[in-house]
Amino acid sequence: MSFEIAERDLAGRIGKLRTKSGEVETPALLPVINPLLQPISPKILKDRFAFKALITNAYIISKNLKEEAVSLGIHRILDFDRVIMTDSGAYQNLIYGKVDTTVEEITRFQEDIGTDIAVILDVPTGWKTTREKAAWSVEETLRRAQRTIKIRNDNGILWVGPIQGGRYLELVTYSAKRMGELPFDIYALGSPTKIMEQYFFDILVDMIFVTKTNLPLDRPLHLFGAGHPLVFAMAVALGCDLFDSAAYALYARNGRYMTEYGTSRIEKLEYLPCSCSICSKYSPSEIRDMFPKDREKALAEHNIYQCQAEIRRIKQSIVEGRLWELLESRARSHPTLLQAFRKFDKYSTYLEKNTPTSKRRGLFYFDSSGISRPEIVRHRRQISEKYVTPEERKLLLLLPQTLNKPFHTTNEYGRVFKTLRSIGKQEYEKTEICAYAVPFGVVPLEIDEIYPLSQFEATSPFDEESVKYVCSQVKSYISSRNFTTVLLHYDRQWGANLLEACRKACKQTGKDLLISYRGKRPWSRKAFEKLEEALKSIK
Numbered sequence: 241m242s243f244e245i246a247e248r249d250l251a252g253r254i255g256k257l258r259t260k261s262g263e264v265e266t267p268a269l270l271p272v273i274n275p276l277l278q279p280i281s282p283k284i285l286k287d288r289f290a291f292k293a294l295i296t297n298a299y300i301i302s303k304n305l306k307e308e309a310v311s312l313g314i315h316r317i318l319d320f321d322r323v324i325m326t327d328s329g330a331y332q333n334l335i336y337g338k339v340d341t342t343v344e345e346i347t348r349f350q351e352d353i354g355t356d357i358a359v360i361l362d363v364p365t366g367w368k369t370t371r372e373k374a375a376w377s378v379e380e381t382l383r384r385a386q387r388t389i390k391i392r393n394d395n396g397i398l399w400v401g402p403i404q405g406g407r408y409l410e411l412v413t414y415s416a417k418r419m420g421e422l423p424f425d426i427y428a429l430g431s432p433t434k435i436m437e438q439y440f441f442d443i444l445v446d447m448i449f450v451t452k453t454n455l456p457l458d459r460p461l462h463l464f465g466a467g468h469p470l471v472f473a474m475a476v477a478l479g480c481d482l483f484d485s486a487a488y489a490l491y492a493r494n495g496r497y498m499t500e501y502g503t504s505r506i507e508k509l510e511y512l513p514c515s516c517s518i519c520s521k522y523s524p525s526e527i528r529d530m531f532p533k534d535r536e537k538a539l540a541e542h543n544i545y546q547c548q549a550e551i552r553r554i555k556q557s558i559v560e561g562r563l564w565e566l567l568e569s570r571a572r573s574h575p576t577l578l579q580a581f582r583k584f585d586k587y588s589t590y591l592e593k594n595t596p597t598s599k600r601r602g603l604f605y606f607d608s609s610g611i612s613r614p615e616i617v618r619h620r621r622q623i624s625e626k627y628v629t630p631e632e633r634k635l636l637l638l639l640p641q642t643l644n645k646p647f648h649t650t651n652e653y654g655r656v657f658k659t660l661r662s663i664g665k666q667e668y669e670k671t672e673i674c675a676y677a678v679p680f681g682v683v684p685l686e687i688d689e690i691y692p693l694s695q696f697e698a699t700s701p702f703d704e705e706s707v708k709y710v711c712s713q714v715k716s717y718i719s720s721r722n723f724t725t726v727l728l729h730y731d732r733q734w735g736a737n738l739l740e741a742c743r744k745a746c747k748q749t750g751k752d753l754l755i756s757y758r759g760k761r762p763w764s765r766k767a768f769e770k771l772e773e774a775l776k777s778i779k
């Protein structure tokens with residue numbers, strides 16, 4: 241296998257892609273090099289920006305530098321001795337309607353110039369395409385993929401099978417399924433440029449999801465044409481491993497300055513929110529006043545630095561298991577990103593399946609947008625599918641969460657145990673003690689040490705949606721188990737919803753509900769006296 245996964249978080253992963261010119265760690269961004277028109281040379285991209293891979297267009301090279309490229313090889317033409325991926329001309333196809341080459345010709349050419357990663361001559365679907373034309377682009381790409389497989393030589397090149405279908409999700413699904421059956425080392429999703437231009441990120445989320453879930457998971461996925469740091473975190477979290485960016489250079493040509501949270505025109509900036517070598521050296525007005533070629537070069541350098549920095553930030557987040565938190569903060573950069581991020585709820589089972597069960601650090605819960613995160617979804621699933629309440633437990637004692645964790649080791653819970661023991665050993669054994677807690681809902685004390693039930697920080701006071709979530713979990717916990725009595729030690733700061741949830745669940749399933757305390761200080765001496773009274777009344 242040419243691809244090996246080292247770390248995971250959500251559906252994102254850090255992997256190693258082995259090629260004949262060396263290894264590339266993913267997620268990786270490959271700067272697009274136009275050999276005829278290049279603001280930053282490949283050598284500088286390697287030496288100054290530490291890029292280990294780049295992508296160029298085999299079609300443009302075959303039309304302009306054919307003999308030279310065949311005799312010297314692509315690495316010498318570009319003066320880049322690391323990994324080179326070549327696209328086949330698909331983009332030209334999209335712009336001009338057709339390319340003047342054949343599957344045979346471009347396959348042979350990519351082999352002859354010694355590329356490391358080659359893309360078949362696919363037919364991009366584009367955006368304003370009828371369903372019929374889109375379906376044709378999918379079928380034709382599949383035909384060309386089969387043809388390429390037949391004629392390609394076994395010479396160490398990794399071949400890429402592109403998925404088409406554009407915004408027609410059923411076509412993307414079909415395309416991924418069929419392409420996934422063909423022996424490619426890497427798959428790629430063609431993302432229409434419109435998505436990036438118009439910020440249709442929610443469509444991109446759906447496209448990536450249906451692509452990933454219909455492809456072999458052990459192969460890397462390249463997302464074509466998404467070269468802005470704004471989308472990297474989201475795309476990685478859904479399972480994309482490779483990106484290409486022409487945007488860093490195209491934006492620079494138009495005086496546009498990229499950041500991880502958007503794009504600004506250089507004329508509109510009073511300050512530069514970056515510390516790269518360009519932004520440390522020049523002020524916005526100095527960049528504005530440069531000769532056009534120098535300005536383009538300066539902005540391209542800054543833009544590619546921003547892209548590279550965001551990829552590193554994402555990798556660090558994967559290692560620390562905090563990719564979700566990075567997504568939450570990126571989602572606040574633009575309303576359309578938040579809209580796309582909300583779609584993650586729909587795909588929470590997929591994300592949960594791919595997230596490790598244990599992490600190096602606890603999780604931060606800010607507000608209800610965290611309810612869809614894998615750790616919370618997993619706890620909900622395990623409580624309903626796996627956690628069994630012992631038969632002899634007839635009483636459910638519900639206690640509010642404490643600031644310290646694990647709950648069962650705190651002074652507050654220690655006093656509850658003492659109170660229970662003073663009532664009698666038998667009663668104690670008949671009692672199931674659970675905390676009601678943001679963000680997990682119901683936490684049985686037997687498992688409160690299991691990651692991450694004690695390894696989290698939540699913002700308080702809790703927002704309304706988070707409280708509602710806990711209430712729904714309490715309700716289903718009561719309803720799904722055979723207690724005869726529920727004793728709620730109530731913290732008034734939780735509002736009326738919790739009381740209501742307990743009442744409803746008990747009424748519907750014929751259980752008695754007792755409320756030991758209703759004030760704002762559930763751990764006060766008075767509250768404990770009330771708890772003791774209530775416990776005695778059950779006996």
Ligand SMILES: [Zn+2]
Nearest residue numbers: 514516519542
């Ligand atoms: Zn900068």
